[in-house]
Amino acid sequence: DAGVIQSPRHEVTEMGQEVTLRCKPISGHDYLFWYRQTMMRGLELLIYFNNNVPIDDSGMPEDRFSAKMPNASFSTLKIQPSEPRDSAVYFCASSFVVSDTQYFGPGTRLTVL
Amino acid sequence: GDSVTQMEGPVTLSEEAFLTINCTYTATGYPSLFWYVQYPGEGLQLLLKATKADDKGSNKGFEATYRKETTSFHLEKGSVQVSDSAVYFCALSDLAQGAQKLVFGQGTRLTINP
Numbered sequence: 001d002a003g004v005i006q007s008p009r010h011e012v013t014e015m016g017q018e019v020t021l022r023c024k025p026i027s028g029h030d031y032l033f034w035y036r037q038t039m040m041r042g043l044e045l046l047i048y049f050n051n052n053v054p055i056d057d058s059g060m061p062e063d064r065f066s067a068k069m070p071n072a073s074f075s076t077l078k079i080q081p082s083e084p085r086d087s088a089v090y091f092c093a094s095s096f097v098v099s100d101t102q103y104f105g106p107g108t109r110l111t112v113l
Numbered sequence: 114g115d116s117v118t119q120m121e122g123p124v125t126l127s128e129e130a131f132l133t134i135n136c137t138y139t140a141t142g143y144p145s146l147f148w149y150v151q152y153p154g155e156g157l158q159l160l161l162k163a164t165k166a167d168d169k170g171s172n173k174g175f176e177a178t179y180r181k182e183t184t185s186f187h188l189e190k191g192s193v194q195v196s197d198s199a200v201y202f203c204a205l206s207d208l209a210q211g212a213q214k215l216v217f218g219q220g221t222r223l224t225i226n227p
Contacts, residue, residue, distance in 0.1 A: 004156070033215075043157075043202065043217040056214070091156055101147075102215060104156030 004105035006092050012111045018080040021108045024073055025094030033102060034067055034077050035091040043091075049075065082112045115140045119203050119218035126193055127226050134188040134221050136177075136203035144205040146170075146179055146186040147215070151200045160188075160201070195225045 005024040013019055025032045033048040047057040052069045060067070064083070069075040079086055089109050093102040120135040138144065145164045149157040161170030166181035175190045186203060203218040 042219045045214060048214075093156075101159045101162070102157075104149075104158065106154075106156050 004092055004094055004103055006090075006105035006108050008108060009106060010109050010111075012113065013082055014113050015083055016081045017112075018078065019082045019086075019110060019112075021077040021090050021092075021110070023075045023077070023092030023105060025075070025092070026103055027073065029094035029096055029103070030072075031095045031097070031102075032069060032075050033093040033095075034075070035093065035104075037089045037091060037107070038087075046077070079110075082110075084112045086110060087112050115144070115205060115207050115214075115216045117203050117205055117216055117218035119201075119221050121219075121221070122200075123222040123224060125224045125226065128195055129192045130225075132188070132190040132193045132197075132223070134201055134203075134223070136186045136188065136218060138184050138186065138203075138205050140184075140205055140207045142207045144207040146177070147204040147206070148175070148177055148186070148188050149202040149204060149217075151202065151220070153199070157202060193223075193225050195227050198223055198225045 007022045030051050034046040036044045036046055044059055046059045047067045048055055049069045065079055067077045089107045091104050091107045093104045095102045116139045118137050147162045148160040150160045151157045161172040163170040163179040166179050169178045177186050177188045179186055200220045200222045202220045204215045206215050
């Protein structure tokens with residue numbers, strides 16, 4: 001299996017622009033997680049899905065952030081409009097069942113100028 | 114709420130030294146405990162886990178024992194290598210709080226010098 005795939009790997013954009021991050025989970029996994037990693041705040045869970053349905057989005061920082069999972073093999077995390085404080089590495093992870101091992105993608109490094 | 118506390122880094126050791134990275138947790142239920150490792154430029158990957166008290170997780174020469182009495186899950190390795198240089202994260206999932214939420218410690222950066 002190719003593992004969790006994320007794109008792009010690096011994104012540089014200007015403040016106010018829309019940013020879309022993409023994730024393809026491991027085939028057959030029914031949970032998908034979006035995390036954000038910064039030096040100041042460490043790893044934060046933003047939102048997770050079960051069978052394409054959002055279960056908990058309490059970690060989404062504000063309304064500028066939105067996430068979708070239109071099917072079992074694709075999810076997006078969108079930031080609109082982006083701000084410099086959104087600069088971070090965003091990870092997607094997937095797992096088979098609750099409490100099982102989460103498999104992480106390589107991350108997208110986002111820089112908002 | 115649940116939380117994980119790791120020893121602060123960075124930690125720098127010489128090759129073949131003994132490694133301990135401390136991890137303690139707070140949880141209301143009976144959590145599963147994990148160590149994840151993040152190599153430079155990569156995502157996190159599971160290093161080892163333990164699902165109940167007194168369980169020992171082990172992988173690649175690393176070990177950690179689930180100690181309920183001390184609420185700890187310290188990571189150890191008898192002889193580290195340069196290739197072990199990475200950031201190590203302790204984490205828990207708690208069925209009582211919704212196990213799907215992995216709660217991570219702040220991470221400990223480890224550098225091994227040849």
